[in-house]
Amino acid sequence: MDKNFDDWNSKKKKLDISERLAEFHEREIWWCSIGINVGSEQHSQSTDFSRPVLVVKKFTRDMFWGIPLTTKIRRVNFRKSLNLDGIENDFLVLQMRAYDRKRLVRKLTIIPKEDFKTIIDFIKDLI
Numbered sequence: 001m002d003k004n005f006d007d008w009n010s011k012k013k014k015l016d017i018s019e020r021l022a023e024f025h026e027r028e029i030w031w032c033s034i035g036i037n038v039g040s041e042q043h044s045q046s047t048d049f050s051r052p053v054l055v056v057k058k059f060t061r062d063m064f065w066g067i068p069l070t071t072k073i074r075r076v077n078f079r080k081s082l083n084l085d086g087i088e089n090d091f092l093v094l095q096m097r098a099y100d101r102k103r104l105v106r107k108l109t110i111i112p113k114e115d116f117k118t119i120i121d122f123i124k125d126l127i
Contacts, residue, residue: 030055071090
């Protein structure tokens with residue numbers, strides 16, 4: 001796959017100066033501009049460089065830990081599968097990282113408390 005780093009850099013510069021600041025909370029899944037990344041790091045293949053990300057931990061009004069999601073299911077020890085609204089998703093715990101709220105595009109849903117606890121317990125067990 002040919003990665004378009006130049007387009008992502010242009011988009012990232014616009015995000016950085018953006019005045020749009022989304023209000024977010026733990027357990028929410030957002031389309032998040034995670035961009036084009038290096039090697040095996042999770043990245044986006046959409047034209048706006050976004051993919052679904054679960055807000056795991058809100059640290060400040062601007063920063064949070066997030067986990068990218070995928071519908072490409074693989075049974076490996078660093079992914080956790082959950083069915084959300086009838087669609088099977090893998091939570092890519094290996095790819096959890098810090099994000100700024102300027103990257104948030106639009107809120108998709110909020111996951112049930114029981115499912116969120118399952119993800120948190122999975123992270124704890126993995127660590």
